[in-house]
Amino acid sequence: MSAMPISPPLRLRIHWSxxxxxxxxxxxxxxxxxxxxxxxxxxxxxxLSGTGANSxxxxxxxxxxxxxxxxxxxxxxxxxxxVTAIVVPLAFTFAYALTRSCMPLKGLFRTITxxxxxxxxxxxxxxLIYWFGNQGVARDFWRVFGFDGIYGASGIxxxxxxxVFPHVLMVLVTALTLADARLYEAADALGTSTRRKFFTITLxxxxxxxxxxxxxxxxxxxxxxxxPKVVGGNFNVLATDVFKLVIGQxxxxxxxxxxxxxxxxxxxxxxxxxFVQRKQTAMLSARAVALVxxxxxxxxxxxxxxxxxxxxxxxxxxGMAVFASFAKLWPxxxxxxxxxxxxxxxxxxxxDAMLNSLKLAAGTATIGxxxxxxxxxxxxKTRGLDWARPLIRLMAxxxxxxxxxxxxxxxxxxxxAPMNPLNFLYQTGALLVLxxxxxxxxxxxxxxxxxLKAIDAEFESVSGSLKVPFYTTFWRVTLPICLPTxxxxxxxxxxxxxxxxxxxxxxxSPDTKLASVAILNLDEAGDTGPAAAMxxxxxxxxxxxxxxxxxLGKFVERRTQRWRNPSR
Amino acid sequence: xxxxRAEADxxxxxxxxxxxxxxxxxxxxxxxDLSIRRGEFVCFLGPSGCGKTTLLRIIAGLETQTSGRxxxxxxxxxxxxxxxxxxxxxxxxxxxxxxxxxxxNVAYGLVxxxxxxxxxxxxVNDLLALVGLPGSGAKYPAQMSGGQxxxxxxxxxxxxxxxxxxxxxxxxxxxxxVRVHLRxxxxxxxxxxxxxxxxxxxxxxxxxxxxxxxxxxxxxxxEQVGTPMQVYREPATPFVADFVGKVNKLSAVAEGxxxxxxxxxxxxxxxxxxxxxxxxxxxxxxxxxxxxxxDGLRDGDPGQCTGTVQHVEFLGGNCLARMAxxxxxxxxxxxxxxxxxxxxxxxxxxxRLRFALRTDRLRVFAAA
Numbered sequence: 031m032s033a034m035p036i037s038p039p040l041r042l043r044i045h046w047s048x049x050x051x052x053x054x055x056x057x058x059x060x061x062x063x064x065x066x067x068x069x070x071x072x073x074x075x076x077x078l079s080g081t082g083a084n085s086x087x088x089x090x091x092x093x094x095x096x097x098x099x100x101x102x103x104x105x106x107x108x109x110x111x112x113v114t115a116i117v118v119p120l121a122f123t124f125a126y127a128l129t130r131s132c133m134p135l136k137g138l139f140r141t142i143t144x145x146x147x148x149x150x151x152x153x154x155x156x157x158l159i160y161w162f163g164n165q166g167v168a169r170d171f172w173r174v175f176g177f178d179g180i181y182g183a184s185g186i187x188x189x190x191x192x193x194v195f196p197h198v199l200m201v202l203v204t205a206l207t208l209a210d211a212r213l214y215e216a217a218d219a220l221g222t223s224t225r226r227k228f229f230t231i232t233l234x235x236x237x238x239x240x241x242x243x244x245x246x247x248x249x250x251x252x253x254x255x256x257x258p259k260v261v262g263g264n265f266n267v268l269a270t271d272v273f274k275l276v277i278g279q280x281x282x283x284x285x286x287x288x289x290x291x292x293x294x295x296x297x298x299x300x301x302x303x304x305f306v307q308r309k310q311t312a313m314l315s316a317r318a319v320a321l322v323x324x325x326x327x328x329x330x331x332x333x334x335x336x337x338x339x340x341x342x343x344x345x346x347x348x349g350m351a352v353f354a355s356f357a358k359l360w361p362x363x364x365x366x367x368x369x370x371x372x373x374x375x376x377x378x379x380x381x382d383a384m385l386n387s388l389k390l391a392a393g394t395a396t397i398g399x400x401x402x403x404x405x406x407x408x409x410x411k412t413r414g415l416d417w418a419r420p421l422i423r424l425m426a427x428x429x430x431x432x433x434x435x436x437x438x439x440x441x442x443x444x445x446x447a448p449m450n451p452l453n454f455l456y457q458t459g460a461l462l463v464l465x466x467x468x469x470x471x472x473x474x475x476x477x478x479x480x481x482l483k484a485i486d487a488e489f490e491s492v493s494g495s496l497k498v499p500f501y502t503t504f505w506r507v508t509l510p511i512c513l514p515t516x517x518x519x520x521x522x523x524x525x526x527x528x529x530x531x532x533x534x535x536x537x538x539s540p541d542t543k544l545a546s547v548a549i550l551n552l553d554e555a556g557d558t559g560p561a562a563a564m565x566x567x568x569x570x571x572x573x574x575x576x577x578x579x580x581x582l583g584k585f586v587e588r589r590t591q592r593w594r595n596p597s598r
Numbered sequence: 599x600x601x602x603r604a605e606a607d608x609x610x611x612x613x614x615x616x617x618x619x620x621x622x623x624x625x626x627x628x629x630x631d632l633s634i635r636r637g638e639f640v641c642f643l644g645p646s647g648c649g650k651t652t653l654l655r656i657i658a659g660l661e662t663q664t665s666g667r668x669x670x671x672x673x674x675x676x677x678x679x680x681x682x683x684x685x686x687x688x689x690x691x692x693x694x695x696x697x698x699x700x701x702x703n704v705a706y707g708l709v710x711x712x713x714x715x716x717x718x719x720x721x722v723n724d725l726l727a728l729v730g731l732p733g734s735g736a737k738y739p740a741q742m743s744g745g746q747x748x749x750x751x752x753x754x755x756x757x758x759x760x761x762x763x764x765x766x767x768x769x770x771x772x773x774x775x776v777r778v779h780l781r782x783x784x785x786x787x788x789x790x791x792x793x794x795x796x797x798x799x800x801x802x803x804x805x806x807x808x809x810x811x812x813x814x815x816x817x818x819x820x821e822q823v824g825t826p827m828q829v830y831r832e833p834a835t836p837f838v839a840d841f842v843g844k845v846n847k848l849s850a851v852a853e854g855x856x857x858x859x860x861x862x863x864x865x866x867x868x869x870x871x872x873x874x875x876x877x878x879x880x881x882x883x884x885x886x887x888x889x890x891x892x893d894g895l896r897d898g899d900p901g902q903c904t905g906t907v908q909h910v911e912f913l914g915g916n917c918l919a920r921m922a923x924x925x926x927x928x929x930x931x932x933x934x935x936x937x938x939x940x941x942x943x944x945x946x947x948x949x950r951l952r953f954a955l956r957t958d959r960l961r962v963f964a965a966a
Binding site: 047488489491494499502591593 | 620658659660662663664665666676677678679680681682683685686687689691692693695696697698706707710711738739740754755757758760764
């Protein structure tokens, strides 16, 4: 037989129901392109734009060489490194206690450490002012350590430690939970000492988790601007520079340059983390046996004491803001009153801000999960349109690497451009919702993807053979199975929309002012009391909503998840 | 009486013509030509990675061949999406919808076809009875054992009365006893319904016991297509001889006229046992362990020899004895005996035995 004629590979005819899924996939692609890629490109073009001698790269490099910027850059770096060096060991010990000891009250300890997530990161900064500020209750205590005051680097580091701790802890708890009991049994059988087991099994096993945790901490501190804004004083970091340049001096171009600078380390850590994560999953085999800690008196006691100490500090931090928000006139009259809430918030017409925040959170929490779920589903469970899939995968992962400040700035450049037909969205609530969804897209996406991967990959094939269109199976099978995860993602969106500042600080108008941004403005105006009140109000709302979600989750589980634990 | 056209259709219910599949530079399937009769039970057998599952998925439209044609019941389906083809499929993982009851699972494809409710109920009950699970319609999959879940998956695949049933390693996730039991049930169910069936398996015993015909595959090509007996008795290639059943492989040299010299022995194979080899060319002789004669030996029988029992491997009802044959030094021969024959012939380690190799069962292939 002669050589096969070279012909293009065959392709299946596309069923009409597949066209539906392709359409939806393209819609997701478009949404991420408009909500993420276009704004980022807008920053790039802004940073490189300019006319005459002032143009493009010249401008870029001349600004990069300015001593003020280099100082901020250096400040940003050493503060992030210092915070990471403090938080990671503490969080590792805490995570180790939670996963490898038999200490009591684990649930309580875990819950307390999650508290900072319910409030804007500003809350810890405000609390610090009440503890160690110029009128703080423990001002002199802070001075004993040789610091002039809380305003400056020391305040930033301390406040960041509190706000970053829960994020780092979550990563490390996950890393330490993934332990294979068989390794420890093998080590025991060989008569290995506890110390050696720790250094040869535990630490190598958690290696990637530790790297990941350190990167999370570095990125969060580097890109956070709320805390440096409140307790930074004259200590400049990159994040505050962006804010000052854009909001204060209206120097968009230089703002864009600094934003790009801010984006670089974030993207770098993101890339490193991506490869680290891939190794992590490859390490743990499906047959691993879960490790169950055994009681050890001294160790458990030490761990309990350590966790109690950390939790006490957390509660002190959280509690001070609550206490101060109810104090009549700090520090002279500490009698409980609602002055800050009534006079400072309601009378200052900040009730609307709270309402706007709730609207934003509700919008994000309803639309966000739908988009994320549909996107993850289409990627994971449908076929065809192969050129678009890697693009969407990349765009779904990218938001994690983009600091909120950068995203928000990109939104200004892109949506405020007069020739953009989407210009009408600028300063509307809808744009805030879009921005927030994109900002927190990655975590939701990964959560949904994990849930979808756990579902048998052949459901769609079976449906096809039974001539049932994919969306029927999506509705009858995939969605009900994923409902609890969907609720989790929704809650995640809600809490983050309530507490976020960084992206939305550039995007609100007088009509769409947000509660979290109001804290910043109040603090700037010297109204620390009402600022604390607002922070507490947000935290309270987040907590209440979390409880609602838990109740809803229980209800959903009873109604739709009966099949998981049927009585035999 | 069948019209000639319909007769041709029955003979070639499913026709694969020149199926190729490559993943990048890797050629997963090459030039697959196969024709399956209506009502036939065919097994794709081969080691993992041989392309058998890929071929099944191409027939199902879950993957697309790089080139080649597929014709089912006279209709070309080469590029039709799965939903426009006519088959039911069962996977190794069962793929039952966990949040739906057994009834809803079985009825899944029927509901979509707007079959009246009463009719669906009857059909589901009939199917559950058919697979031996009457009255368990209200349960959820998690309440059932693996074997039961696979029966439900079978009922679901059969619910819409497809013309073709595809089984992708349906028994591999089950434990040994359930596996044997269920494979017999699948076989009798298939006979009863007469549905054309393709089962993918890597288990040769499974293939031999249920299939009408076996397609043995390796490295993306078909090595042999034949009845289980043909595949076992007359393997077409050394791979098939090795993969299906146990076999002794002896190095020999062709002497012409179907005569071969193996050690100090001269053996003549039957006609058709292999190509005609030029004298002097090296060959391999393949002989199954049970192809030996011990009692009733007469002088002049071909293939007679004596040897020492070196080792006996106990396999339950059978034993495998490794013989050092005097006339074939350096190439021990494994012989199979039933437990009773072990006593009868007095076979024990270190003992001597006179026996004959059954030269009428020899297969000859060029030495690899």
